[in-house]
Amino acid sequence: MREKMPYEEDQLKILFTPEQIEEKISELGKIISDHYAGRELIMIGVLRGSTYFLIDLTRKMHIPFAIDFISISHYSEQADSTGVVRITKDLDLNITGKDVLIVEGIVDTGLSLGYLLRNLKTRNPASLKVCTLLNVEARRIVDVPVEYKGFDIANIFVVGYGLDYNERYRNLQFIAEFNRPK
Amino acid sequence: MGIITISREFGSGGENIARFVAEKTGFLLVNKDTIARGLTQYGIEKPLPDPENQIGKEQDSHFEQQYIEAIHDFIYDLAIRNNLVILGRGGSILFRDYPPALHVRIIAQFTRRVQRVMKAYNLASETAVKLVKEQDRDKSRYYRQVFDVNWNNLRLYDLLLSTDKMEFEDAADLVINAYRIHAEPREVKDGPGVGEIEERAVIPPADAEADQFMHPSEEEFAHMLDFYRIRWQYEPRTFFLEWDSEGNVVEAFSPDFYLPDQDLFIELTTQKPRQAWKKNRKIRRMKELYPHINVRLIDKRGFESLLKKHSIDQDEKEGEES
Numbered sequence: 001m002r003e004k005m006p007y008e009e010d011q012l013k014i015l016f017t018p019e020q021i022e023e024k025i026s027e028l029g030k031i032i033s034d035h036y037a038g039r040e041l042i043m044i045g046v047l048r049g050s051t052y053f054l055i056d057l058t059r060k061m062h063i064p065f066a067i068d069f070i071s072i073s074h075y076s077e078q079a080d081s082t083g084v085v086r087i088t089k090d091l092d093l094n095i096t097g098k099d100v101l102i103v104e105g106i107v108d109t110g111l112s113l114g115y116l117l118r119n120l121k122t123r124n125p126a127s128l129k130v131c132t133l134l135n136v137e138a139r140r141i142v143d144v145p146v147e148y149k150g151f152d153i154a155n156i157f158v159v160g161y162g163l164d165y166n167e168r169y170r171n172l173q174f175i176a177e178f179n180r181p182k
Numbered sequence: 183m184g185i186i187t188i189s190r191e192f193g194s195g196g197e198n199i200a201r202f203v204a205e206k207t208g209f210l211l212v213n214k215d216t217i218a219r220g221l222t223q224y225g226i227e228k229p230l231p232d233p234e235n236q237i238g239k240e241q242d243s244h245f246e247q248q249y250i251e252a253i254h255d256f257i258y259d260l261a262i263r264n265n266l267v268i269l270g271r272g273g274s275i276l277f278r279d280y281p282p283a284l285h286v287r288i289i290a291q292f293t294r295r296v297q298r299v300m301k302a303y304n305l306a307s308e309t310a311v312k313l314v315k316e317q318d319r320d321k322s323r324y325y326r327q328v329f330d331v332n333w334n335n336l337r338l339y340d341l342l343l344s345t346d347k348m349e350f351e352d353a354a355d356l357v358i359n360a361y362r363i364h365a366e367p368r369e370v371k372d373g374p375g376v377g378e379i380e381e382r383a384v385i386p387p388a389d390a391e392a393d394q395f396m397h398p399s400e401e402e403f404a405h406m407l408d409f410y411r412i413r414w415q416y417e418p419r420t421f422f423l424e425w426d427s428e429g430n431v432v433e434a435f436s437p438d439f440y441l442p443d444q445d446l447f448i449e450l451t452t453q454k455p456r457q458a459w460k461k462n463r464k465i466r467r468m469k470e471l472y473p474h475i476n477v478r479l480i481d482k483r484g485f486e487s488l489l490k491k492h493s494i495d496q497d498e499k500e501g502e503e504s
Binding site: 075076083084085108109111112114115118138139140141142143155157 | 405406408409410411412441444446448478480483484487488
């Protein structure tokens with residue numbers, strides 16, 4: 001299935017249409033609302049891939065909640081190979097005693113999410129769970145508990161709906177398999 | 183491991199004899215079907231209808247070369263665990279240096295072979311003549327291309343049998359008796375003596391600081407684990423996978439990393455999927471033997487997606503987990 005677009009259209013193969021994404025997010029919004037009804041929920045978006053997903057997810061929810069964002073450095077973005085992961089943008093809210101849901105666009109190796117979970121746990125939230133739109137089990141190195149997930153996908157590279165290649169394609173309304181130019 | 187190799191002229195009845203020998207001895211018959219099936223299990227597809235017949239005809243022989251290597255690895259791997267009757271595929275060359283192996287060549291007069299082929303395939307005589315000549319030429323070419331030897335050099339064989347005046351089953355009985363007389367005094371007691379043990383047991387370094395990585399990708403992977411503050415050990419443990427009849431370890435496997443907090447072994451492979459089947463096989467075998475151990479293979483694709491942003495250049499940057 002192909003769709004015309006202003007980018008290198010032959011490199012993209014649509015995996016999930018806007019309709020499929022919306023339907024899935026509605027389901028997730030309902031499930032999460034039911035689970036967290038009557039609790040103090042803080043939804044934490046992991047920058048930057050989760051932004052579109054987080055916003056649309058929250059619009060499908062029917063309970064009160066707070067939103068915050070967090071960002072961490074990535075191994076692949078550092079200049080040399082001697083550093084360690086650190087938080088580049090921390091939470092503004094205090095999560096101690098709160099029910100925390102981490103919202104990710106995609107979980108693959110579990111390395112960065114594993115670090116986030118360890119870090120946030122030390123702040124003693126009442127509960128700490130993960131919601132991801134996409135899950136790539138085939139790439140997992142560190143087992144991370146994913147409570148809510150939209151789609152399981154194979155070991156492929158995807159863009160769109162917040163996920164980028166070189167900061168591009170985030171604004172696509174669908175999710176597509178992307179074949180890197182050689 | 184017992185090995186009988188059977189090379190045959192087309193129409194000499196070698197296939198029938200090989201089947202009889204396998205049935206009577208209980209040895210595993212390795213013919214082109216066994217090999218194709220085996221390789222398919224490892225995800226290697228046959229490049230051509232029959233490489234033995236096609237090899238050397240194609241200009242682009244790189245993949246053929248790999249396929250041939252895969253065939254050889256596959257046969258050697260089979261031989262570690264089984265007694266084999268190997269039909270064709272250059273078995274006499276593959277096991278030339280393994281003394282207990284018996285190498286048999288089945289021959290018959292040209293006219294006799296043509297008659298058999300006419301009958302077996304219901305062919306006219308001209309077609310049968312053509313076919314027999316073609317098949318012999320292909321075998322000869324295969325030996326020359328793959329092993330650089332002359333197929334018609336009868337010194338490659340221990341036993342030469344003509345089926346001009348002999349029933350196939352009698353020929354098979356002769357082969358079996360010859361094998362018993364030949365192989366028993368030559369049984370190898372200390373390991374397979376042939377075949378490659380790719381990864382021998384590795385003695386783990388006593389000091390973690392002294393880790394000597396076998397491959398740059400392993401060092402890179404270790405850096406990445408360090409970055410995410412994940413504890414790791416490099417090749418801390420060796421798993422034995424195969425033993426010979428004397429109980430000697432003939433195959434072992436040391437996964438590259440152990441992550442103690444995850445209780446997980448990790449093996450990296452930067453080989454292309456076609457070459458990674460050997461590691462896949464080892465990991466499967468390890469899971470069979472040690473079902474309680476968690477082991478995970480990170481393949482070339484997975485590894486590239488981990489490191490790409492870092493190792494190529496800024497243009498290759500991708501923000502998947504950002």
